[in-house]
Amino acid sequence: MENMFERQCEIAWCPGCGNFGLRKIVLSALKELNLDQRNTVFVSGIGQAAKAPQYMNVHYFNGLHGRALPAATGIKIANPDLTVIVESGDGDMYGEGGNHFLHTIRRNPDITVIVHNNMVYGLTKGQASPTSQKNMVTPIQVEGVFETPLNPLSLAIALDASFVARGSVGEPELTKELIKNAILHKGFALVDVFQACVSFNKINTHKWFKENTYKIDETYNPEDKIKAFELALKEYPFPLGLFYINKNKVVFEENLPLYKKSKEPLYKRKNDNIKDLLILKK
Amino acid sequence: MENMFERQCEIAWCPGCGNFGLRKIVLSALKELNLDQRNTVFVSGIGQAAKAPQYMNVHYFNGLHGRALPAATGIKIANPDLTVIVESGDGDMYGEGGNHFLHTIRRNPDITVIVHNNMVYGLTKGQASPTSQKNMVTPIQVEGVFETPLNPLSLAIALDASFVARGSVGEPELTKELIKNAILHKGFALVDVFQACVSFNKINTHKWFKENTYKIDETYNPEDKIKAFELALKEYPFPLGLFYINKNKVVFEENLPLYKKSKEPLYKRKNDNIKDLLILKK
């Protein structure tokens, strides 16, 4: 059966790029969840990963580098009925967009954030990203990266993000399920996805990701924050799966007074009768 | 004995403000460490806390709201011999400045960051800050804060900051020692300091901080990251002391190739002989 989210078009990624794999995964997840295209909005920043929505039949807001999250939150504020999915790169989300990452997690809108984590700046030709591993040499980091790579999982857990997971393009089934659950989850859901940039990251290749990851044990309980943190610190190999879930968090837009009264999205409301307000100024 | 760091001048804080207490603590720490005024630079953003350097006899760079950390790093890059101390507010550091907080920790320059954490925006008259506790009502958060307060300690630990501590103006001795150790520590050192804003935070008062804090047990070992994380999650009461230290981190400026060769600060170098470079372009 045809996937109506799939758009037939030229795709500007390099042959072999991990983005293709993730695209397939996301498309399957959308289909399997039976989402309504007319209510599904993708939001992205700028970068190779951020082009993803261009290649799908969805609404999208392809904004500025690093600024997908506030835009996504604004969309949720205007219309909480929409399913909002952010798709962007590691540089975009954790570099330029770091502050929004912190505070959107605190806010906890009901959005899903899929990060194409290729550990490099792809579109700008191979500089280090916040998740680049130590010693990677690039045209800018000429003596190799020496800064501590940002660990998005432990960071999100420290901020008490309500759903924190890691997938990998090398594990499509697992990753698809994570993304589906993330979309179904009410609240901010992060799915950081390992994937290769075949043009600029010669270290963290498809093979490397295969060899340096493992699935989290089925018995693991993702509701324990400290355990989750401990798991998130595991490296070489890196665990894949759901690290942490907090089901008790208030969802941002639901907590806005205007949506406590009524669920109507903003565009359906008429809101300009100010007579009562003016009386106060007499 | 007189403290030469102490400046006799009018101070624009409200009577009773916690900033006065922290000022005293910082001044004592500077004196007890016997720092050379001529080599001590304070960097701050904008806010009540950020005015602190104005009231001391030090070099300072009083920059933009939220932007103290990159400026401080730039200063270290130009001259690693300088002792660089950042003093700023919770809004400044964790709100507007959040992205620099993340990435400066990753970079690990040898700077000390003292955050006057009064859990409110003081200078702009009492809006919620990222560390405001739940349910606090403000002129903007008219139905009370409902977002998860940012926990600077767990966040810094998740990012593997090399020195992470919490002080309180209510515990001047402890806080002074933390600040002294932070300054002596090589690498990024965070000292988040609880203090009251008597004008706008009617919840987290001097008394409240006294009643809701306790000193970390002497037997506690701050070198275990997971334990540190666990400790950082403790609330009501909140622990005070050194949570985490990582002594094995590379110091940013020391790792810059130019300082591996020579320790001379930039201003002493002469660097404009480009003949050799030009030959490459023939």
Added chain:
Amino acid sequence: MQNKLSIVLAGEAGQGIQSVENLLVLIFKKDGYNIFATKEYMSRIRGGVNSTTIIISDKPIIAWHEDIDLFLPFSYEAINRFKDKINYSTRIIVDKKYINYENSIDIPFNKTAEEIGSTIFSNTIIAGFLASLFNVNIEILKKTIFDVFAKKGKEIVDKNIIAAVRGYDLAKNYFEIFKINIQKDKKVAEQFLLNGADAISLGAVAGGCNACFAYPMTPSTSVFTNMALYSKKYDIAIEQVEDEIGVINMALGCWYAGGRALVTTSGGGFALMTEGLSLSGMTETPVVIHLAQRPGPATGLPTRTEQGDLNLALYAGHGVFPRIIYAPGNLQQAFYLSALAFNMADKYQIPVFIMSDQYFIDTYYNTEELPLNSVKSENYFVKTDINYKRYKITEDGISLRGIPGYGDGLIAVDSDEHDEDGRITEDLNGISLQMKNKRLKKFIKIKEATLEPVLYGQREYKILLIGWGSTHNIILSALENIKNNDLAFLFFSQVYPLHEKTKDYLRNAVKVIVIENNATGQFADLITKETGFETKYRILKYNGLQFTVEELVKKITEMI
């Protein structure tokens, strides 16, 4: 002739000047006095010297005057700061227990307060005292005290009413000294009393604003606070965002999905939004920005006033895209333009600015009906079908705007150069160039919708004064004072685009004088750039305070 009297209260932040102001403006207005109030304050919460000027008059009074008839210093510092502004005719009121000053009138406010139980009541006593000097109806006094303190509980209300009445009675001993006699006007009691922040906020609501995002920054915060206050009743989504970049991007997301968001900010905060502004331009997503100016550069004088960010508003954002900039000059305009901004942003799918400044935001006066019937919220988005194209090329450059979830079309907006479907393109000479031209075409439409500048004074002028924004009332008052048959005043409540007729107005003048509250004459420069007319006569002020009427009268007279 106008009969007016001005009271200046000055003292430390935290001494209660602000609460006296708040009470007095209400009391006087409700009693039928025309009233004007403006304040200036330091960037601190306690200490320093702040002041408020309250002018009471028998005729409408809308602009800052510098005479001080009654001066109430609350501290020695206050006296120092105002020494040069008080003259032989200024009556100085002090409580000698605290402050001594030559030729001042000693009134035992504090002793009276202590009698009631605490010195904290002295502010209410002062309010009662002044009300009494102006022969305010005591019931109005009591009722206002009741309304203002109601939220704080019965005990506080009662004590304050007692204090007010004590002050009221105290004044009776001094009637002979002050001999105040200003005509009241019953109509005034029914009028609105607003400051600039109120007018802008209410206008936004009238324009259908249903979301407001900001990061606190003086002086723009007042509008944010108002919107938060209204939010409960009017279902406005309020969010304090982590930084200004987040603010503008959240606002764009909100508009994209069918909301009507207001952004309120000041210079440094707006500087951080310039990339986002460009995103509004490229994606053709509407947004309304209230830019409340204060003196820069950088942190500058954060609580002061200046018209220094016009250039920033004009040129912010990389690349070329249309925008509209309104600069209301009085409360009616603020209300009207703030509402209009929402409709224009929606209609033309562009960023629209409302420019104010600290003076404008913090200045109160009574005003007749607001232009309530001429504003309404106009929505321009459409229900889409499956063939919908977000960026359809049209004759005038404006495509119908769909929103996700309303209809069957897909709404794809892109910060990259895009085709009609909103998909990225590099067809440089094809659709890419057409998109650029589409956006350029909107300049023409927007220009057509420009509001005309308003001419005051002589139709057959030789000398033309020009102003924009918050100087409107001051220049107008100066004009009335000067009485020169060659003089007219051309006021721009829309500063960009400039109206077509601007050239004609300039051509008719022998001498053009541009008056601005900034250091270089940014609007004068804009006029030169757009019309080619030199604008070398400029009256500029940039110390962080607004012009006073007297000051302008003098400067204009010198220059003409």
Added chain:
Amino acid sequence: MQNKLSIVLAGEAGQGIQSVENLLVLIFKKDGYNIFATKEYMSRIRGGVNSTTIIISDKPIIAWHEDIDLFLPFSYEAINRFKDKINYSTRIIVDKKYINYENSIDIPFNKTAEEIGSTIFSNTIIAGFLASLFNVNIEILKKTIFDVFAKKGKEIVDKNIIAAVRGYDLAKNYFEIFKINIQKDKKVAEQFLLNGADAISLGAVAGGCNACFAYPMTPSTSVFTNMALYSKKYDIAIEQVEDEIGVINMALGCWYAGGRALVTTSGGGFALMTEGLSLSGMTETPVVIHLAQRPGPATGLPTRTEQGDLNLALYAGHGVFPRIIYAPGNLQQAFYLSALAFNMADKYQIPVFIMSDQYFIDTYYNTEELPLNSVKSENYFVKTDINYKRYKITEDGISLRGIPGYGDGLIAVDSDEHDEDGRITEDLNGISLQMKNKRLKKFIKIKEATLEPVLYGQREYKILLIGWGSTHNIILSALENIKNNDLAFLFFSQVYPLHEKTKDYLRNAVKVIVIENNATGQFADLITKETGFETKYRILKYNGLQFTVEELVKKITEMI
């Protein structure tokens, strides 16, 4: 007459056009040909269509021409994109095994490559082939291949030399078809071969730059990459910062403490720096910003060219403060001005811009000596004593700049309005106003140091062409082609402040034509604003490509 031949290689990103370009420019130049190369490319890493134009000539060639003499398409898409640009005299070279096109010359590059072992050698074969057609000395070919591939190890070097020689030999069968005969010039072999990014980077080093901070953004990244490359040898501190806001603030911290930092960025990145720019203005902390332009708004066309950010550079930042904007027109100017920028920033304690664009950054040609002896690094900071005041009021507004750790003074800089000591003040009519005036005074000094525009062509002109930045060489080449006795070209390598004499130059012209690679004529607007002269004749291009000489000749001829 100039004898020249232009080669266009076009194909997908990743097909190796870039490496053929890199080899060929070196080979031709070392063999004594005047050489010019420029590229245009899509915002993707593989696929699409990119192209490079290489022009070989007997005389210096410094500007983009649109004729194509030899066309080597690497894909059908490439043919499509260039269909309109090839004409009857264009020779088209293909390998029919992959691509077929009418009237093209089939050359078995791939087969030859396969014979050596892999098709990846076809690019080197093509380079060898073209070198041979131009009768390049085979030793130069080999040596260049060796140098370029040396880093990749002996095996790869050897194979590529074999490939180059095979291509070289292959060409011999085609000499008769192509009959290329262009004079070489021994002197060229000794000249420099640079692109704009190189000239700017080397100039910065010559100006004493010892730190470079950036966040990657096309097309500004090339300068960052160069600085990183030089950093090992030249002790330059390099840091890729988390965002552009961090970049500018880090640079200001660095300058404050005695470093000389370069910031390199493009439109959207620079938009994020505008608050920081204002901090430079307020604290009087120097900074040098390389702003490499690309078409906006927002993400726009990220790998394309435009002169669209002049307004942004002119007006970025809230509040009023002085700045200098250089816009080099050729490699010498880029080198010279980039060095000068550091000295001027240091001397006047202001932000200084070097404006380039993608075309300028990516364009190579050979050039004689660079103005090496006229540049040097001048430091203006001083050793301080205990009485030092960072913002001492002086006649010309410039205070001596101390740095922490050098001397006994305290160096306090403040983003708030401050006194001479750098401490916050609200003394509105006192030191606060003096500080504002101090910064205004610097405008005068900076204006005095403005570089004169350069006049080319007729001294007694009637028609004056005006240009700035990257159009310099193109307008100059057009001027040479037009040969009109009334025509002159006035070029501004400094666009702000405008030089005093600008007015005189304009006055002497009957008609002024401003030529800009943007949609509205931002520099023309600036001229009007600053001089009052109308500049209604404008030749503008804004599809994302630079003008070609032929195009300009035509447009100028039409307009005069």
